[in-house]
Amino acid sequence: EPEVTQTPSHQVTQMGQEVILRCVPISNHLYFYWYRQILGQKVEFLVSFYNNEISEKSEIFDDQFSVERPDGSNFTLKIRSTKLEDSAMYFCASSPGPGRGELFFGEGSRLTVL
Amino acid sequence: KNQVEQSPQSLIILEGKNCTLQCNYTVSPFSNLRWYKQDTGRGPVSLTIMTFSENTKSNGRYTATLDADTKQSSLHITASQLSDSASYICVVTLNTGGFKTIFGAGTRLFVKA
Numbered sequence: 001e002p003e004v005t006q007t008p009s010h011q012v013t014q015m016g017q018e019v020i021l022r023c024v025p026i027s028n029h030l031y032f033y034w035y036r037q038i039l040g041q042k043v044e045f046l047v048s049f050y051n052n053e054i055s056e057k058s059e060i061f062d063d064q065f066s067v068e069r070p071d072g073s074n075f076t077l078k079i080r081s082t083k084l085e086d087s088a089m090y091f092c093a094s095s096p097g098p099g100r101g102e103l104f105f106g107e108g109s110r111l112t113v114l
Numbered sequence: 115k116n117q118v119e120q121s122p123q124s125l126i127i128l129e130g131k132n133c134t135l136q137c138n139y140t141v142s143p144f145s146n147l148r149w150y151k152q153d154t155g156r157g158p159v160s161l162t163i164m165t166f167s168e169n170t171k172s173n174g175r176y177t178a179t180l181d182a183d184t185k186q187s188s189l190h191i192t193a194s195q196l197s198d199s200a201s202y203i204c205v206v207t208l209n210t211g212g213f214k215t216i217f218g219a220g221t222r223l224f225v226k227a
Contacts, residue, residue, distance in 0.1 A: 004157075031213075043158065043203065043217040056214050091157050103148070103215075105157035 002026045004106035006092050012112045016081050021109045023075045023092030032075045033093040033103070034067060036060070043091065049075065082113045116141045118206050118218035126224045131194055135221045137187040137204030145209035149178050149189045152201045152220065161189070161202075194225045 005024045013019050025032050034046040048055040049067055064086075066078045075094075079086055089108040096102075118139045127133050139147070146165045150158035162171045162178040164187070170179045175192045189202055201220035208214045 033215075035215075035217075042219040043205075045215045045217070048213060055211055058214065089155075093157075102160050102163060103158075105159070107157045108155075110155075 002104075004092055004094055004104050006090075006106035006109050008109055009107070010110045010112070012114065013082055015084060015113055019079045019082055019086075019111060021077045021079075021090050021092075021111070023077070023106055024073050025075055025092070025094030026096075026104055027073070029094035029096050029104070031055075031095045031097070032067075032069070033095075034077045035091045035093065035105075036088045037091065037108075038085075038088045046077070079111075082111075084113050087111055087113045116206075116208065116216050118204055118216050120202075120204050120218040120221050122221055123219070124222040124224070126226060127194055129194060129196055129225055129227050132190065132192050133194060133223065135189045135191075135202050135204075135223070137189070137218055139185050139187070139204070139206045139216070139218075141185075141206040141208060141216055143209040144182070145207040145213060147178075147180055147187050148205045148207070149176070149187075150203045150205060152203055154200075158203060158205075191223075194223075196225050196227060199223060199225045 007022045032049045037043045045058050046061045047057040068076050091108045092106045093103045121136045148163045149161040152158040161176050164180045177190045180187045203220040204218040206216050
């Protein structure tokens with residue numbers, strides 16, 4: 001069964017360092033998303049992406065964050081200069097249709113900023 | 115303000131019993147409402163998705179209802195199993211260009227033998 005895969009599963013980094021989280025969405029999906037979940041809190045929408053551009057972003061998604069689809073398969077989230085409060089689980093998701101279809105989530109990348 | 119509120123925050127039931135989880139939302143413009151199951155440390159897994167015109171939808175032992183007038187949804191779990199222990203999250207999608215999603219905080223369900 002096709003699935004969304006994310007790497008790394010866990011990354012530990014020093015404050016101020018750049019981090020890139022990678023996602024391989026399901027191959028025939030066209031819409032891609034990043035979410036984050038701080039430990040013990042609810043999942044929060046970061047950004048949606050379609051046709052090689054950002055469709056919508058939340059207030060959390062500031063200039064420190066960027067997304068890219070560098071090739072036909074990967075979808076990346078970059079955090080330029082990590083802060084302690086960026087420590088969270090980051091989930092990638094994809095869907096075949098524009099928001100009305102089912103969202104398929106990856107297993108997440110846990111980011112720990114020291 | 116767009117919000118999704120879930121109750122109860124947590125629930126303990128005995129294996130084999132039924133339970134109902136609640137979701138109230140104040141989200142506009144509304145596109146659809148989904149229920150997800152999330153095991154600790156894992157990604158959410160979709161259970162049901164309902165649009166404005168749908169009142170009920172079933173997926174095995176899970177039945178979701180939606181009242182778009184009162185902006186309430188419920189998830190009913192029948193004949194609970196130990197493996198049902200997880201967080202159940204109500205998610206509402208806005209009918210905007212980017213289909214932003216608002217997540218509830220979830221109901222943590224514990225099923226005991």
